[in-house]
Amino acid sequence: MNHPYHLPPDLLAQAQFDSPVGLLTTAASPRGISLLAFDLPLLPGVAVDPSQRWLAQLGAELARYWQEPALPFRVPLDMHGTAFQRSVWQALTAIPSGATCSYADIARRIGSPKAVRAVGAANGANPVAIVVPCHRVIGSNGTLTGYGGGLPRKQTLLQLEGVLLL
DSSP: OOOSBOOOTTTOOOEEEETTTTTEEEETTTTTTEEEEOOOOOTOOOBBBSHHHHHHHHHHHHHHHHOOOOOOOOBOOBBOOOOHHHHHHHHTTTTTTTOEEEHHHHHHTTTTOHHHHHHHHHHHSSSSSTTSSSGEEETTOOOOOOOOOOOHHHHHHHHHOOOOOO
């Protein structure tokens, strides 16, 4: 399986969910959700079990998100990456629904104001889309910039959350 994510070796289960932005593949470890990705095939060697507790909770929270995007996700996460990546991902979770910020804003929030490109790379390596809202990061000039799920998905998610785009 070729994907850019660092996943824990002890994944318990995986599931796929249909959504307004396409097929979502998700996987969980004993500690929480480790993956939520667009257009990714099922992971080999991992049981398909949408009733696993973290996957079931995520499925319910995603269903709620499509109706009420301002409500926060509560499902526990188990994301694996470098310390820098984890600091970026933590900063992303602080961006509220309906708001956006720039890569430079995130770089300043994590105390690395010159690391704008590295923030962009960490944003792109986010293994838990939507829940860790990397779609809320836009260019400093207010335009949409790259998104692993594609710019049309990014635009759809932001519009769902009430963000007015230029």
